[in-house]
Amino acid sequence: MKLIMTLSLGLCLSTALAQSPAAPQPSTGAPSDPLTDLLARIPAQSADAQARLIADLLKLDAAAVKTLCERLVEPGTGDDAKVRMALHGVVLAAGRPDAQARRAEIEGVLLERLGAKPPPGAQDFLLEQLRFIASPACVSAVSALLHDETHATRAAMVLVTVGDDSAKLALRSALAAAGEKTRLPILHALGELGDGEALASLAAGADPQNAELWHTLLFALAASGNPAMADRVPTLLTPTSSVAGAEELAKWYARSCERNAALEYVRQAAMGRAPAGNAATGGAAADAEGRLRAMLAAFSDPADVHVRCAALSLLTSLAGAKAMPDILAATADADAEYQAAAVEAAASLTGEGVTEAMTAVMAGASATQQAHLLGILAKRADASALDACAAQLKSADAAVRLAAIDAVARLGGAQAVSFLLPLFDTDDAAQGKAVQQALFEIRAEETAKLLGEALGAASPRVKVGILDALARRHAVDQAERVLVCTLDAAPEAARAAWKALESLAPPTQVPVMLERFGALTSNELRESAGAAIAAAACRNEDKTGRAALVIAALKSQAPAHQAALLKSLGRIGGPAALAAVREQLKNPQTEIREAAFAAICDWPNAEALGDCLALARTSAEMKDHVLALRGYLRLIEAGTTQPIEERLRALITAIEVSRRADEKKLAFSSLAKLGDERGVEVLKPYVLDPGAGAEACFATVQLADKLIPTKCSAARAALTALQPATLSDPVKAELQRMLEKLAKFEDHITDWYVSGPYVQKDRRGQDLMEVYFPPEDAKAKGVLWREPAPTADPAMAWALDLNATSAVAGDMRAAYLRTRVYSPAAQTARLEVGSDDGIKVWLNGDCVHTNNALRGCTPSADGVEVKLKEGWNDLLLKITNDGGGWFGAARFRGPGGEHLEGVYAKRGFDAQASPP
Amino acid sequence: MPSLKVSRRRFLTTTAGSVAAFTIVPRHVLGGPGYTPPSETLTRAVIGTGGMGMAGHVTVNEDGKPPVTLAVCDVDEKHLAEAMKKSGRSCEAYADWRKVLDRKDIDTIHVATPPHWHALIAIAAAQCGFDVLCEKPLTRTIGEGVALAAAVHRYGRILQVNTHFRFENYYGFGASKMLRKLVDSGLLGKPLTVRVSRDLGFDWKLKMWSGRTDLKPEGVPGELNYDMWLGPAPVKPYHPHRVHQSFRGYWDYDGGGLGDMGMHYLDPVQYFLGKDDTSPVEISAVAPWPAHPDAAGLWDEVRLKYADGDTILLKSGEWGADDKPGQPFIEGPKGKVFANYRTEPAGLFDKLDAVPDPRPLVNFETAVRTRRQPGGNVDVAHRSCTLVNLAAMAVRLGRTIKYDPVKQVCEGDEEANRIVRQPMRAPWHV
Structure with missing residues (x-):
């Protein structure tokens, strides 16, 4: 059935539309016809519906489109939005590259309707649509509108879009008869089309005081390379200061426009689009170059540096390699703006001989110029400059060498590797860093391979650089070559190899790495190798087996090696590794025992928490106690997946176990970071402690910071607990900051009922502010009030996130928040509210505040003085949402912004006057 | 100097x-x-x-x-x-x-x-x-x-x-510099897909900055020179929603939520992907179509794909299908970055100590005094703004666009180029 309907739609439409009235149809209440039905489906509400709609729109025949055109109305006199959308769709579909026949057909329909003189608003729309599909076929009809003051601008824009000779001719013809108001758009269009032929006569009598016409005329003449412009150029391209007085100087904008037009004319002339220049001087191009060079000399005033920049830029684009002396001179200019412009202009140079010209002047240039030239060559990315740039790698000037490194890397790709590697052999740290950065930035795939191959013959210092580069590039395919370097006689190369393996070695290399580890004689190398072995083991996807090879190798190693491997096990982690390390705590050899102790204290995760605590409790020596306790505290902080109660308990234990104030301080700090309100009571007894009191006070303030805004009462209690303490100035300052932060957020009401959403078709949230909905009447029946979901974002805990309640959430709507506020006495209060977006507030049935804003929610964005009666007060908020976030917030404060004792909110409607 | x-x-x-x-x-x-x-x-x-x-x-x-x-x-x-x-x-x-x-x-x-x-x-x-x-x-x-x-x-x-996220922390994903180092290190592999989506905390504010389609002309207030406010934009009847803050909702002046948040969100991505000198070659969007000709509106997603396959995926979460939660912010063949610094494989950020920092970015003040180019200079800013404008074009045109990042035009696509370059109202021109 559906298929039959679709197939027959085109035919039905033609028939039905032939009978449909030409007059505009209201979108509702009209007799149903296929076209009206089609319009009713706009906009589609789903992908499927849209696919059907598109198919049907594309099937509309010329008669149907004509009828659509006839249904366009003057804005404000009817609703033709869907007609406009449908027509726009038809036009866009006709403009597709594969729809030439359809395009001509639809263009014809639009022109026909345009010729019937529909209302001005409809004409405007038709011209706007025509711009998408206009062809030379429309020129005659559209140019007729060039004399219509209302439509001349639109018509001219359509002709600009057509852009061919017929459009230009039509515009020229219209210009001759143009009136005062239609001249400007026609002239403007001719300028856009670069056709100034018809304008020359106008130029002679034009008045520069009529700035818009004058500038448009100049623009048109310049863009077309019209000779009428030629006589003006010398004046316009002379510095203002030498031709005019102060009055003229004030017209900076006007002069700039004129100068830009003159420059454009010079460009057009040089490109042969204006009459040829003086043959004696070499023609138009040479004239232009001469003119521009004269400008470089003439515009010497610093205020005109941008003009010099423009002249140089233009000269560079016109003269190409011939502009090299000018560029070279500019790179040595005293004005940094001009220097920078020269580099930019030169970098954009294209054409034959440019690179050669640049490299040719390199040798004779100053160091500053050489650095600039290298920068330019790097930007131009012409690989033929590689050798010239590489030659500068040996420059005595450090800045030139660095610029050469960058240029060689950019131009040479993988080929740059051989140029750059020798530069690692230096004491200049900046040079080494530059080479490293350059090697990283070479994207060529074979780079890593070339680096790996170069390892064999490299000096130790170069080898270090290569190994570092391989690690940075994550060149895992070079791990075998790197492994070879662990046997290098030069310790720095061997150390760099182990370090690189930390990034590169696969788990399959662990056995051979362990074998070589056993032969290492220096502590430093054992450290590096141990780290590499741990990293390679950790790449084993079988987590339980990661430590096995290291544990197995442990016993066969000498004590110093065992100690290093225990540290590796600490890095690997896991129950097996922990058990193996724990066992070594009883080892008779001090070196091994201490290594095991350190490994446990540095354990990467909370599985060693109990071990650390036990060691802290039982260690006789203070240094061991401190080491273990610090490890314990570190693991508590790192154990973010542990339940907060466990972490709190562990911290209390740490404070109890601490033998020194320093460790207590660390525990206080961890307690503050934990951000649990129960921490306030833990810290309280230490506030007056002579050893750790200052730290306890500071931690208390930090904890309060964490508790605001979610737990403002607890934060208040924390800060109050500091009253008996003597505080240092920094802590006092922090306390003051925290009190101010608290004042911003505390007392916000969080106990609400919510009702909504309230929406009206096609109305934005902002439009709903003054629309009545039932919750505004306290006696209204059947209003559904629900408990809202809590605000998820802790930073917004002081406000209610209406989007958190799924039944209410969304855009373009309103909702109501309701609660009751208890006041122990009748009193004047300040009601402070925030909202995203708009808000209206009723207190005890009276509207006390409205702000129909589009804004984000901030605390106390609005404030209003209100009277609270004794006992319970009804508070109702209306919050609108146009889109995005949706929040409402309110609180009552004293007239001076202070906390109001005894005032609190409770949403229960049956709440009785029984303060807590 | x-x-x-x-x-x-x-x-x-x-x-x-x-x-x-x-x-x-x-x-x-x-x-x-x-x-x-x-x-x-x-x-x-x-x-x-x-x-x-x-x-x-x-x-x-x-x-x-x-x-x-x-x-x-x-x-x-x-x-x-x-x-x-x-x-x-x-x-x-x-x-x-x-x-x-x-x-x-x-x-x-x-x-x-x-x-x-x-x-x-x-x-x-x-x-x-x-x-x-x-x-x-x-x-x-x-x-x-x-x-x-x-x-x-x-x-x-x-x-x-004036956007500074490439200089500092990039929303919830740490310092832009660290993300750049991570990408440079190759630990994520190539090509990369970067998601800038609502579920990862990027609010595109599309509804907030949508234009209205029902504006009835009103009188221009006496204090406002509306003709000068419009300047190069086409003349359209005054309505207060067109000006002052809500102007973002209209294509003639801005690009809706894309215009507001696009450069904040995308400039650092362009930086850490090392794409400051280029632009995507293929851009597609899923959005309600046809877009309103005047008022910017909603879209579901936009994909901006570079020539090397790196892709930036914008997902609004305000229209279309909901995004699957838990998607990576950056995804490559060898590794992924998720919210809250989580990576796959784990601990990728810990492997960057040995990777050299990218060249330091110069701030505006220092740039003015030393004439060194600032971190958000005109070239990189133009490229990151191009991301915003290409995304807007794909949303408006409702089809995939092919873009030439060297010529900076849509090759063989005249219609798209009519959005790339638009004539200004007389007498204004660039």
Whole structure:
């Protein structure tokens, strides 16, 4: 059935539309016809519906489109939005590259309707649509509108879009008869089309005081390379200061426009689009170059540096390699703006001989110029400059060498590797860093391979650089070559190899790495190798087996090696590794025992928490106690997946176990970071402690910071607990900051009922502010009030996130928040509210505040003085949402912004006057 | 480096004899007791003093202070009066931006008008020798962006677009620099798909910035020069919804939610994908079609695919099918990045310590003083704005577009090119 309907739609439409009235149809209440039905489906509400709609729109025949055109109305006199959308769709579909026949057909329909003189608003729309599909076929009809003051601008824009000779001719013809108001758009269009032929006569009598016409005329003449412009150029391209007085100087904008037009004319002339220049001087191009060079000399005033920049830029684009002396001179200019412009202009140079010209002047240039030239060559990315740039790698000037490194890397790709590697052999740290950065930035795939191959013959210092580069590039395919370097006689190369393996070695290399580890004689190398072995083991996807090879190798190693491997096990982690390390705590050899102790204290995760605590409790020596306790505290902080109660308990234990104030301080700090309100009571007894009191006070303030805004009462209690303490100035300052932060957020009401959403078709949230909905009447029946979901974002805990309640959430709507506020006495209060977006507030049935804003929610964005009666007060908020976030917030404060004792909110409607 | 900047002040000092003629030059610019030497303080004019123009006062110098605002300009007298209240004693008010460009004591122009004016004013400012801070989106069409970049280069100016997420944290996904390092490191492989979708926290604000299709013409308020507000845009009957903030909902002036959030969301993506010098080659959209010819509206998704296969997927979540939750933000053949820094395989961000930082990005203030190109310079800003404009084109045209990132046109697609380049209303042209 559906298929039959679709197939027959085109035919039905033609028939039905032939009978449909030409007059505009209201979108509702009209007799149903296929076209009206089609319009009713706009906009589609789903992908499927849209696919059907598109198919049907594309099937509309010329008669149907004509009828659509006839249904366009003057804005404000009817609703033709869907007609406009449908027509726009038809036009866009006709403009597709594969729809030439359809395009001509639809263009014809639009022109026909345009010729019937529909209302001005409809004409405007038709011209706007025509711009998408206009062809030379429309020129005659559209140019007729060039004399219509209302439509001349639109018509001219359509002709600009057509852009061919017929459009230009039509515009020229219209210009001759143009009136005062239609001249400007026609002239403007001719300028856009670069056709100034018809304008020359106008130029002679034009008045520069009529700035818009004058500038448009100049623009048109310049863009077309019209000779009428030629006589003006010398004046316009002379510095203002030498031709005019102060009055003229004030017209900076006007002069700039004129100068830009003159420059454009010079460009057009040089490109042969204006009459040829003086043959004696070499023609138009040479004239232009001469003119521009004269400008470089003439515009010497610093205020005109941008003009010099423009002249140089233009000269560079016109003269190409011939502009090299000018560029070279500019790179040595005293004005940094001009220097920078020269580099930019030169970098954009294209054409034959440019690179050669640049490299040719390199040798004779100053160091500053050489650095600039290298920068330019790097930007131009012409690989033929590689050798010239590489030659500068040996420059005595450090800045030139660095610029050469960058240029060689950019131009040479993988080929740059051989140029750059020798530069690692230096004491200049900046040079080494530059080479490293350059090697990283070479994207060529074979780079890593070339680096790996170069390892064999490299000096130790170069080898270090290569190994570092391989690690940075994550060149895992070079791990075998790197492994070879662990046997290098030069310790720095061997150390760099182990370090690189930390990034590169696969788990399959662990056995051979362990074998070589056993032969290492220096502590430093054992450290590096141990780290590499741990990293390679950790790449084993079988987590339980990661430590096995290291544990197995442990016993066969000498004590110093065992100690290093225990540290590796600490890095690997896991129950097996922990058990193996724990066992070594009883080892008779001090070196091994201490290594095991350190490994446990540095354990990467909370599985060693109990071990650390036990060691802290039982260690006789203070240094061991401190080491273990610090490890314990570190693991508590790192154990973010542990339940907060466990972490709190562990911290209390740490404070109890601490033998020194320093460790207590660390525990206080961890307690503050934990951000649990129960921490306030833990810290309280230490506030007056002579050893750790200052730290306890500071931690208390930090904890309060964490508790605001979610737990403002607890934060208040924390800060109050500091009253008996003597505080240092920094802590006092922090306390003051925290009190101010608290004042911003505390007392916000969080106990609400919510009702909504309230929406009206096609109305934005902002439009709903003054629309009545039932919750505004306290006696209204059947209003559904629900408990809202809590605000998820802790930073917004002081406000209610209406989007958190799924039944209410969304855009373009309103909702109501309701609660009751208890006041122990009748009193004047300040009601402070925030909202995203708009808000209206009723207190005890009276509207006390409205702000129909589009804004984000901030605390106390609005404030209003209100009277609270004794006992319970009804508070109702209306919050609108146009889109995005949706929040409402309110609180009552004293007239001076202070906390109001005894005032609190409770949403229960049956709440009785029984303060807590 | 030799002495830097500041042409206008040097002009004033070197032509002291003629300075008296400029009564508009504030006293402090010429120096005097208690004033910071002008050579150390950048001065600016703000053109367009609505939302962003005045918020622009938070744009600060390196010492944390806002630049000295010497001129404010608006076509709405009420806005202008408000702006003057917030500005210092030395500030002058203008109704026509062309007069602002006659000032010789100003270093930078902050273009904070609606987007249909951006290119025109910024190009004129460059021609007059000013450096420019321009609000986003940089330009309303790709053609305007090409012209703007050419003018800024020709006159040797500095231009920075006022979006900063490439300099700092990229919404919930950490520093843009780290994402760049992750992409550069190759740990994710290639090609990459980046999702910028509502379920990942990117609110495209499409409903918020939708235009209305039922506007009944109203009288222009006395305080507003509507003809100058429209400027290069076609004349359409006045309605308050067309101007002041809600202008975003109309194609003639902006691009709806794409225009508002597009450069914020996409400029950092372009940066960390290393695509600052190119543009996508194939763009497609799923959106209600036909789009309204005047009012920007909703869309479901837009795909912007580069020549190397990297793809940026925009998903609005405001029309069409809901997105599957838990999708990766960046997805490559070797790894993925999810919300909350989670990666597959795990811990990819921990492997970046050895990867060198990308070259540091220069901020606008430093760029003006040193003449080094800023991080959001005209070329990269034009490319990231091209993403926004291509996405808008695909939504409007309702079909796949093929784009040539070198020629910056849609090859063989005249209709699309008529959106790439649009004529302006006389007398305005770029």
